[in-house]
Amino acid sequence: MAWRGCGTLMKWAKTEFATSKNITSRNSRLNPYNQQRCGFRREAKRPDTKKGNVTQETKASPSEAGTPGPPPRPKVPRPTLFKPLMFTVGFTGCSFGAAAILQYETLKSRVQTAKDEEESEKFLQGSQDMAHWHDWWNQLTGFQRQLILLMSMADDFWSSLTEGQRTVTGIIAINAVVLCCWRIPSMQRSMIKYFTSNPASKTRCLPMVLSSFSHYSIIHMVANMYVLWTFSSGIVSLLGREQFLAVYLSAGVISTMASYMCKTVSGRLYPTLGASGAVMAVLAAVCTKVPEAKLGIIFLPMLTFTAGNALKALVAIDSAGLLLGWRLFDHAAHLGGALFGVWYVAYGYKLIWRKREPLVKLWHDMRSPGAGGSRPGAGPGIGGGGPRSQ
16 A cells, blocks of 8 residues: 555656646746846856865855854953952941941940930839820720731830841841832843942942842742841840941952952853842851751751751852852852851951950040040940950
């Protein structure tokens, strides 16, 4: 049966070939200029007489055909990192200086608040008449009462949080706002310019700070903020709120500088963003200070390990990713943040935070010239005996 079909196909092909041949001969008789039109489309072959001509024709064929070869790849000059380096040093110094002044002002306001509370307690003890407050509550509408109760519940929840959790709440809120800004089409150009760090960009210094609060993926932001929330109580109780903010901001800039250096050396100039470098510094600081603390994974509660082993594993993974060229994460920024966290707990606290006394004294003299006596932050309990300074 297969052979029959093949014979029928051969007969049909011969018939079609004869029919097309007749049509072509008729068209060539009716149209004497058919060959000339083909001549405009394809250039006739020229006889080659010499080998030199053959070489010339071969070299000239791409230009004659009108299809030039691909242009040479332009060499991208490696960016200079002097300005980002100076910005990193200056921003780190300003962060710790501002933190020292903020701690001075916080302690000063706490002293004033304690005095005001004592005066208010004396005033309330003198007036025991509660009928006035009952009358005031009865005069409120139902909506006003519900609003006051809601505010009271929010105040109770805020008071139940630790100082570290209250501190990182503002950082999480900023990251959430930046995440929403990435969803606005009209802001895409500005977000790429200022909220992504790239050593090849014209704007390199300001994104070193802003990219530490920038996430494009919701999963990326939730993962970073969950780790920050988990370690917030430990790091703030260890360093204090003001010192923690200085370490966090400085770690974001330093980790970005480490990323700039690795990108420039390897020649892989691409933008990155995220708070992973700063979060790694917080994690590394806590794990270095309390290496025997037990940690676990949220999805695997039965699996526990020490903080020291967790830090070693993370550093090993990021080192392997940096050496092998993995591009899923910015491993250079992770390593930069982790090394800064370890260095600060081991040496940086003694070299930076304990030497803030002259700056605090200068600020105190500027705020209250001619005033004598002690100043907030100068006592031995304010960071004098150890890393803890609240």
